[in-house]
Amino acid sequence: MTLQIVAGSANPALAGSVAGKLGRELASAVVERFPDGELRPVVDGLQGADVYLVQPTGPPVNEHVMELLLLVDACRRAGAARITTVLPYFGYARQDRRGRAGQAIGVRVVAEALASAGTWRLIVVDPHTVALEAICAVGVEMVTAxxxxxxxxxxxxxxxxxxxxxxxxxxxxxxxxxxxxxxxxxxxxxxxxxxxxxxxxxxxxxxxxxxxxxxxxxxxxxxxxxxxxxxxxxxxxxxxxxxxxxxxxxxxxxxxxxxxxxxxxxxxxxxxxxxxxxxxxxxxxxxxxxSVAPLLADAIGRLHRDEPLDDLLARA
Incomplete structure (x- = not known):
């Protein structure tokens, strides 16, 4: 499988730096925006590829989460063989437990949505909750800066x-x-x-x-x-x-x-x-x-080559 890096709109400079350190160009990805605010991402050239989609979900969190979900689906429909979502910052990670009855556990909802959209694995940098790996239905690599x-x-x-x-x-x-x-x-x-x-x-x-x-x-x-x-x-x-x-x-x-x-x-x-x-x-x-670009590039390169990340992982 060829390695492809896809950038969302939340931090394209970081995604570009990661791609550069891996000796790659960013894959073609455009996020079209309708007048009413709807997003429609379009990606190309991912048939059979090992795709790493870089999109932190910082402020505005909800818009970046929605864009990420649509990008994952777009990559899947473009024929990606596997999709790893790279979340340098994972919005909703602080919502990992209920403070009272009737509260949502936001991190689980977002993680399940990503899995449903087609994410095979997550890479997250220093998540707020160390329980993230246990919460998510897909594999999680929690690396530390x-x-x-x-x-x-x-x-x-x-x-x-x-x-x-x-x-x-x-x-x-x-x-x-x-x-x-x-x-x-x-x-x-x-x-x-x-x-x-x-x-x-x-x-x-x-x-x-x-x-x-x-x-x-x-x-x-x-x-x-x-x-x-x-x-x-x-x-x-x-x-x-x-x-x-x-x-x-x-x-x-x-x-x-x-x-x-x-x-x-x-x-x-x-x-x-x-x-x-x-x-x-x-x-x-x-x-x-x-910059965490060297850290993310190292993690992505190792995962693409099926190598362990032991020395990059966050402490439990």
Whole structure:
């Protein structure tokens, strides 16, 4: 089977970079849009191919999910032998359990829809839920950008001098394992903030476990959405005497609603994310972007050759 890379409209630059690293051109794909908002993707030249469809489902999430489902179906109808959906960012992954009766489990609904449309396998970068593999009816390869980001930290905003003194901070209990991963890669101790979420945008951070006094701090999370969690964590570590050189690292930078204002208000020196979601060329905050194109190209190349991904996979 020939290898083909198809790009959705959510992040064509990333898909192009992935294709370039694999020595390929992007397959022909056009998403036609009707005046009433309907989408009609058209793809060509996929007969008998091993297709990797790159489409993060970030904001606007619903439109990108619908486009992705239609693209999968278009690839299937174009004769693709197998279709792997590459979701650098998987919208709805946070909806992995019910908070009360009557709530939908969004991640399962989207995963089942992708399987029904013709997806054979998923590649996801640092999904919000480690249960994704158990939830999905198709195979899931959960790769991680943490080593890439840790290397970028050591070479840039943190540096060897500050790395010797730095503390990695989990902004909530859900990020402890992630913080421990960064801590191991950077040889840094870990501290944990305990928070209470009041709503989708309001977070109260209440206490800190660990010592950050007079030390540079690296706050880590899988994503930055509204910035509420990051702002609250930054206030807590500052209140415990951390050095002012606060760095924030996350795989996915959504930056919705007042996120940019919150980051700037918190006095954060540097925010480092990846390009799983397209980022502005001139951000209104101190933003650095690390590309996951090499990671995705490596994963795609190995899967196409039926090789294992063990060293690329996210920790459970």
């Amino acid at each position: 943490v080593p890439l980001l840790a290397r970028e930290l050591g070479a840039g905003p943190l540096g060897a001098r500050e790395q010797d003194r730095a503390v990695v901070v989990a902004p909530d209990l859900g990020a402890v394992k992630l913080a421990e991963h960064y801590g191991a890669l950077l040889s840094c101790p870990v501290a944990v903030v305990r928070k209470t979420r009041l709503s989708g945008t309001r977070v109260v951070a209440e206490e800190l476990v660990g010592d950050v006094r007079d030390r540079p701090v690296v706050i880590v999370d899988d994503m930055i959405s509204t910035g509420g969690t990051i702002e609250a964590a930054a206030q807590v570590v500052a209140g415990h005497g951390a050095a002012p050189e606060i760095v924030v690292v996350a795989t996915h930078g959504l930056f919705v609603e007042a996120a940019v204002e919150r980051v700037n208000r918190a006095g954060i020196r540097r925010v480092l994310v990846t390009d799983t979601l397209a980022q502005p060329a001139a951000p209104a905050m101190p933003l650095g972007v690390c």
